Amino acid sequence: MSASSISVRELGFRYPGEHHDALRGLSIDVNAGERVAVLGPNGSGKTTFVMHLNGLLATQSGEVRIGDTPVVESNLVEIRRRIGAVFQDADDQLFMSSVREDVAFGPANLGVSGAELYELVERTLEQVGAAGYGDRNPHHLSGGEKRRVAIATVLSMDPDVLILDEPTSGLDPAGRRELIDLLSSLTQTQLIVTHDLPLALQLCDRSVIVSDGRVVADGPTPELLANVDLLAEHRLELPLGFDPSRL
Amino acid sequence: MPGDSRMHRLSPEAKLVAVVAVVVVIAMTPRRETVAFALYALGAWAIIATTKIGLLTYLKRLSVIIPFVMFALIVPFIGGGESVYVLGVSLSVDGLWATWNILAKAGLGATMSIALSATTPVPELLHGMTRLKVPRLLVAIIAFMLRYIDVLVEQLGRMRRSMVARGHDPRWLWQVKPIASSAGALFVRSYERGERVHQAMLARGYTGVMPTVSEQRASTKEWLAVLLCPFGAALVLTVAVV
Numbered sequence: 410m411s412a413s414s415i416s417v418r419e420l421g422f423r424y425p426g427e428h429h430d431a432l433r434g435l436s437i438d439v440n441a442g443e444r445v446a447v448l449g450p451n452g453s454g455k456t457t458f459v460m461h462l463n464g465l466l467a468t469q470s471g472e473v474r475i476g477d478t479p480v481v482e483s484n485l486v487e488i489r490r491r492i493g494a495v496f497q498d499a500d501d502q503l504f505m506s507s508v509r510e511d512v513a514f515g516p517a518n519l520g521v522s523g524a525e526l527y528e529l530v531e532r533t534l535e536q537v538g539a540a541g542y543g544d545r546n547p548h549h550l551s552g553g554e555k556r557r558v559a560i561a562t563v564l565s566m567d568p569d570v571l572i573l574d575e576p577t578s579g580l581d582p583a584g585r586r587e588l589i590d591l592l593s594s595l596t597q598t599q600l601i602v603t604h605d606l607p608l609a610l611q612l613c614d615r616s617v618i619v620s621d622g623r624v625v626a627d628g629p630t631p632e633l634l635a636n637v638d639l640l641a642e643h644r645l646e647l648p649l650g651f652d653p654s655r656l
Numbered sequence: 657m658p659g660d661s662r663m664h665r666l667s668p669e670a671k672l673v674a675v676v677a678v679v680v681v682i683a684m685t686p687r688r689e690t691v692a693f694a695l696y697a698l699g700a701w702a703i704i705a706t707t708k709i710g711l712l713t714y715l716k717r718l719s720v721i722i723p724f725v726m727f728a729l730i731v732p733f734i735g736g737g738e739s740v741y742v743l744g745v746s747l748s749v750d751g752l753w754a755t756w757n758i759l760a761k762a763g764l765g766a767t768m769s770i771a772l773s774a775t776t777p778v779p780e781l782l783h784g785m786t787r788l789k790v791p792r793l794l795v796a797i798i799a800f801m802l803r804y805i806d807v808l809v810e811q812l813g814r815m816r817r818s819m820v821a822r823g824h825d826p827r828w829l830w831q832v833k834p835i836a837s838s839a840g841a842l843f844v845r846s847y848e849r850g851e852r853v854h855q856a857m858l859a860r861g862y863t864g865v866m867p868t869v870s871e872q873r874a875s876t877k878e879w880l881a882v883l884l885c886p887f888g889a890a891l892v893l894t895v896a897v898v
Contacts, residue, residue, distance in 0.1 A: 460855075463859050465855050465858060465859060486861065486863075489858070489859055489860065489861050490861060492859075494856075494859045496852065496855075496856055496859075498852065500807055500849075501849065501852040501853050501855075501856050502856050504800065504803060504804075504853045504856065504857065505779075505799065505803065506778050506779045506782065506799050506802060506803050507777075507779040509779075510779060513867070514857075514860055514862075514867065515860035515861055517867030517868070518860060518861035518862055518863065518867050519861055522868075544777070546778075547803070548803070548806045548807065562860065563859075563860065566860065566861070
């Protein structure tokens with residue numbers, strides 16, 4: 410398991426047929442092995458931004474690099490192996506008819522097969538606390554189980570970078586805690602897109618706030634979350650009674 | 657259904673081929689060969705017995721054919737030609753044979769399908785189809801359909817509940833409009849999900865070809881064992897006809 414840095418320079422993007430730029434010169438550097446929370450209101454461009462990291466959206470202006478490799482069409486196979494993207498709705502991520510096939514999908518595309526593939530799947534499921542789930546139908550898993558298996562589907566590709574879009578949405582408190590335990594046990598570079606500010610505080614030393622297609626704040630999470638005016642300006646709020654300084 | 661009977665352990669492609677072959681032989685059998693049908697039924701029930709699914713489960717699953725055979729029951733009343741009187745009601749002899757034909761063949765065909773579906777998990781069945789050289793794209797379409805049908809039904813259920821919660825109570829034809837428009841909304845949502853799933857596939861290195869995961873193949877012994885069924889059925893048919 411290794412980790413890669415991420416470097417994004419002046420990223421600009423406009424969806425076809427729209428009159429407003431979704432991204433307007435977004436720049437960010439993430440060190441290898443760092444865990445960074447990407448915060449921001451709905452429609453701020455967070456998801457558009459992370460979809461550039463594995464080339465699901467082609468760069469219109471600016472540059473994205475994973476380690477030393479630019480994210481361009483000719484590198485996409487390597488980039489997508491190195492970037493594990495876990496989408497918001499686990500039903501989109503788990504599209505095969507059994508958990509085993511879903512976890513095997515990525516490595517099988519990379520040419521892993523036979524007993525090696527089987528063992529890889531079992532090992533990965535065990536790593537996310539889902540040992541023995543291989544034969545189950547993804548539809549019959551609970552929300553928390555789905556999320557952990559979704560993470561297994563990208564861990565099986567041995568990625569350097571994990572991108573998680575709203576990983577705690579729809580989870581019950583125990584499921585959320587189990588997810589936090591899992592994420593903190595992983596050594597990859599992690600970008601966690603979330604509205605869950607306590608999650609950011611618990612998992613990430615550093616956070617960035619994305620608003621209107623740009624990074625408007627970048628710093629230690631406790632400092633950002635203590636700045637009530639900054640949060641309010643970007644439609645972010647801590648839960649009632651939550652005091653970040655007392656954690 | 658989970659289980660560990662001999663039928664469960666047979667390779668899916670062998671079972672699939674055997675079931676299709678048996679159904680073809682049954683469908684080809686002339687309807688008046690009642691002895692042949694009786695022998696088929698004995699064979700089919702013997703197979704069901706080896707699956708150990710239990711009589712109740714079998715009958716429950718068999719009940720899916722009821723809507724399809726309903727109209728077969730009407731045929732004796734409307735059929736022409738020679739007729740017999742049963743309890744004072746005139747029934748067409750030809751019609752009775754037609755009903756028997758549909759009931760017997762549908763029942764036997766369903767019984768064989770139940771034996772297959774009760775002992776073969778869906779992913780294995782799909783792998784079996786891949787190994788039988790069914791086009792990968794077709795297998796993938798079937799797999800996605802089976803994977804997302806429950807998600808779709810749930811979504812539809814949620815939309816229906818939200819309509820009912822706001823006082824919608826469709827009883828008459830002129831109240832059908834919300835259902836039609838929700839079908840449209842469901843289509844759009846499914847289309848969007850399709851896009852997102854495709855992205856999730858691309859993100860994990862999908863190149864346009866579904867990877868094969870399972871590589872276990874049917875052994876010659878297995879093929880011989882399962883193909884005994886269609887050969888047996890074909891033998892019965894030949895003897896009956898000749």
